[in-house]
Amino acid sequence: MRKVKRIIHKQFGGVGNFFIILILVASIVIFINSYVLTKRDPSNEAPTGSISKLETVHNQNQTVKQNSIDRQRIQRPSIPDAGCEIDEKCADDAIPYKIVSGDGIEKYPIICFNNKLLVHKNLKDAKIGRGINLVALDSVTYDVKLTETYDTYIEETFLLRTLKVTLNDADIIILASFDEMTYGLKEASLSILEKYGSQLIKIIKFRDSFVMIGQKGLARGKAVEMHQPKGNRDFAPAAHISGCAKFPLGQLSPVVFPTSEVNKEGKIAIGTSIKNCGLLETCKENEFAVHIYTGKDKNDEPKICVDGKYVMAKGINDAGRGINIVVVSNGKEVIRTGHFDTWQEDSTNLEIFLENLEENVILIAVTFDEASTKLSQHSKNLFFDLGSATIQNMNYRDSWAFVGRKGIEGFSPYEEISHAGSAPGYASPIDKRLCVPQTLKGIKIRPDPLPFRNDKRRDFCSRYDGYGDFCSDTNVDKNLAPIGLLNKTLEDNPIYSIPILVIAGISYNSLRMCLETLLMQPGIRVENVIVAVDEKFSEPLALIDLFGFRGEKTSSSSTYMEHYEKSLNKALELYPTKDSVIVIEEDLILSPDFLYTLALLSETFQKDETIAGIQLWNPNSYDAVNGSIDLIYRVDNLFGLGYQLKRTFYDKNMKVSFKECCSKRVWDKWKFSQTLPSSSFLMPDISRIFRRPIDGNRMNTKYLEALFNRKRQTSLNPFPPLSNINTLRKESYDTFLTKSISSATLLKSLEPCDTLNLNMYNLIRNQNSSATFKYIYQQESTDDVASLMPVLPCFGLFPQEPLGLYLGVLRFSANKYQFYLVGSKSPLYKSTLNST
DSSP: OHHHHHHHHHHHSSHHHHHHHHHHHHHHHHHIIIIITTTTOGGGOOOTTOOSSOOOEEOSSOEEOOOOOOOOOOOOOSSOOTTOOOSSOOOTTSEEEEEEOOBTTTBOOEEEETTEEEEOTTSTTOOOOSEEEEEEEOTTTOOEEEEEEEOTTTOOHHHHHIIIIISOTTOEEEEEEESOOSTTOOHHHHHHHHTBTOSSGGGOOTTOEEEEEEETTBOTTOSEEEEEOOTTSSSOOOOEEEEEEOSSSSOBOOOOOOOOEEEETTSOOOOOBOGGGGOSSOOOTTEEEEEEEOOSSTTSOOEEEETTEEEEBTTBTTOOSEEEEEEEOTTSOEEEEEEEOTTTSOSHHHHHHHHTOOTTOEEEEEEESOOOTTOOHHHHHHHHHTTOSSGGGOOTTOEEEEEEETTOSSBOSEEEEEOOOSSSSOOOOOEEEEEEESSOOOBSSOOOOOOOOOHHHHHHHHHOOOOGGGGSTTTTTOOOOOOOOSOGGGTTOGGGGSOEEEEOOSOHHHHHHHHHHHHTSTTOOGGGEEEEEETTOOHHHHHHHHHTOEEEEEOOOSSHHHHHHHHHHHHHHHOTTOSEEEEEOTTEEEOTTHHHHHHHHHHHHHHOTTEEEEEOOOTTOBTTTOOOTTOEEEESSOOOSEEEEEHHHHHHHTTTTHHHHHSSOGGGTOOOTTOOTTOEEEEESSBSEEEOOOOSSSTTHHHHIIIIISOBOBOOOSSOOOSOGGGOSHHHHHHHHHHHHHHSEEOOOOOOOSSOOHHHHHHHHHOOSOSEEEEEEOOSSTTOOTTTGGGGGGGTOOSSSOOSEETTEEEEEETTEEEEEEETTOHHHHHHHHHO
């Protein structure tokens, strides 16, 4: 012992020092063991950037504060599922993901999360479909809470329900579009997706592609997302994101949605009492009195009286704008009231209210002010199940009153709707007092549905004047929708994918009529239609949007032709891969076979390089001439108005020299200096467009009135046959004309005329030897038409100058006879002499 003490004194300076050092060493060992070695154990290491406490979680029905937890290392399969491979290697605290939207309708979306394939067409019980394909995950465990497809092309109801009610704050959503996702999405869903972090969702357009990872309560712009626009394609290319994500993706905030006022037994306020709800006679023992009133405008009030007591009125049970509901049991007791502002808020709460009704209860509903704006189709379907026959027809500021029953068979006999009409204002109020049976029975025959109501058109007509019968009560609710292709043999015809340019002028009502007849073309695709508008004017853009066409602004122009040049150039720039464009000028009305005729001629147009365009207006198509609907001609000049033009012709003759060739209106003669002598245009014998008459406030009024204001003939047949398509190519056409002119009966002499020569037609009609006639007019040169001018009125043709010449020959049909007015210097006439 003494030996030990000596050693301690020698080494540590005394026993006290020894114990102090011993305690210090012990403390260091404990510290190293407790705080250093355990921290080096990977199984206990907390991920960098993880949170030790979860934020308070809110949803519509509860507030839950979760206990503090320590996150463990994220567990994931060491090898990704097939198709989930990514280039990045994720850290232990990050989640690998890969999301690919659909591409068209053939390539399906893919969703991978944490190396697991969650959405793929080959997975068992795969849920993939048009619209939004969504996976939701718990933000703590990363367990999949749901995998669902929402057809948001049809409507948003069930997506909205999921985002608002089903998912909790901080829950993760992954979504990928397929086919078309935007058509049925309304402001409600778009705004909620912004509460999941999206900043792109409101710019997604028809058939664009979109993918996203977000969290409920995430600030706008913090989601991981990608948008691929459709552009000129039928469908957008696939949107694709992949990488490593750390959660939360950003700061999370509680998401709170407005609640609707629902009162149950014990909390239902009672207003004024009135015997029998104002009915003069007492209801039967198994009935109860009801008074329903929708109010005449926003300054009035809705009312519902049940069994002598008002339970819905101003200041009673939150009655107000939207839909007001009272639920009555079989024993006539009011067991629930509800008010749902479907003008301002979406229908989710209303849907839940209706879905949870007890069997056989009676529901009484009245609208007030405006109830249709955010009323979902699903809500309408639920009212339909309760016996409503007219809820589907309720629109902006309509009044609607209804008594139905949960479990009813057929339709309620107690329902009324009042429409607001086209003028701004409110519908006539509904004010009814009735006795309702405690056991409400339905009627089997559904009442005739009321006409569809077009709110968008009504809104337009309430803001703009001067559109005539388009905004009349008879027409204001008619739907503006394209017509599908009726002739299935033309499904692959290229004409239905060619861009259509409408060059708007200053007459908006004329533009409206033109767009109406364009929308009525069978097979029209609204996405191919561009309506060019001078930037000075905004009203036409609202009109264009009404039809679903694409409005494009051009920079301010001082003349229509300056605007014309900019519009044509812009259209061809927007569709750089298209080899032609269809041009429609101002003040035109299209015949029902406008596109159909172009479709029939498309093969000839494409394969014959000498055809520069197809024009569907014929300056000689007068009613007095009475031409043939089945004939198409070749002509040397472009008369414009409505036509299809090859890009190659535009590039050579118009693109860089528009001001030289085409600075004036087309009736002032466009001249193309670089046009090859063999280049020509196709033109029908009877016009496929009608140009509205010219007013007198123009230069050269006499010329224009003769051209446009005489009674004209325009095709009204939607599917006319074309009899001479096979002869329209250059070589075939010239050969055909040579033979026809050679064999035609010669009209030896014609006296100059001021009007149609009926005597000549009578002579022709009385002879039975020929149906084809020719007249040879003398020329000093190939351009000389002096001797032709005096005889033009004899046939009822445009009298001011010969229009429609082809190599010196004016061809037309009149009263089933064929005529050729042939110049003596025409190469075709020389060919007939040689052949003779």
